[in-house]
Amino acid sequence: MKEFPAVASGQGTAGPRIAVILPCYNEAGAIVQTVQDFRRALPAADIYVFDNNSTDGSYELAVNAGAIVRRVTQQGKGHVVRRMFADVDADIYVMADGDATYEAAAAPRLIAAMLEDNLDMVVGARRSEVEEAYRRGHRFGNWALTGLLKQLFGRSFTDILTGYRVFSRRFVKSFPVLSAGFEIETEISVHALELAMPVSEIMTAYGARPEGSTSKLSTYRDGWRILRTIFTLYRIEKPILFFGILAVLLALTGITLATPLIITYLETGLVPRFPTAILVTGLMILATLSGMCGLILDTVVRGRREVRRLAYLTFRAPSDFGPRD
16 A cells, blocks of 8 residues: 655645544543544644543643644534534544544554545444454444445445544535434444445554543443434435335235225125225325325435535545645
8 A cells, every 4th residue: 555645734735734633522531642642643633632521621631732622512422523524624634532442553544545545534443353342232233334324325334333534625524414422423424325435444453441531422322322313314315215115004004904895895885994994095195195205305315415416526535635726
């Protein structure tokens, strides 16, 4: 793999401007190590820490470690990512958590892969040998989301929930962040797959948290968010399938209830169970409406995808660092 060009942290230099962006919430035991590790890996990059209402002194520790620190008052990782993508200006963005679990030394390798193949996102997948350290709920969520995204888009990633990713400028500036919490990783993956962006995945080491640092994830609360995200993604991205399945179920129920009524009517010319006939009529009307909703929303989704694609194409590719004409 080729080495990437000399990096830069300001205007007027030959290489790409690289920004390391680190969301942080009560990471006093890890944020200094995280900043130092990325400073060693990418000495010319700007390192940003976006503090999300920490109460343990993480903000001051990040400042003293030499990071550019910003405050985000809206609680939730999704809100933090929204601010990071909006406020930071760079050519390449390296995003990781502020808990010192991701392999900072792999960042040059991820950037080199992006520049070599002109990619828009490189995912730092966590090595499989540490999967036994994941909670069961997280393993299930990763497996379920991976299968869903593959079904929806024909391809997926092996580690959907990793927080270690490298983005191009055109990815970041065309991404309308809608999530509020930890489901942001899923939304990021969907954005890349929905627009058929060139992406890649590279295995990286994943370590244990330093002493004094604790996970902010909740197996049950975030597991519910994952299930809700799966449902929402299917409804939003594939409305014709979602509402089509609903229409078929309603129609089959109506046909099942109507069959004995039809047989009785053919034999006697009477409809003895009039309330059932009304119910069948209502079910068939709902089935028709559901199918029509799917068709209409599918047209809307296609139009929205075209608009997002055009917005994405207004920004330069990762390997093009000169100004536009």
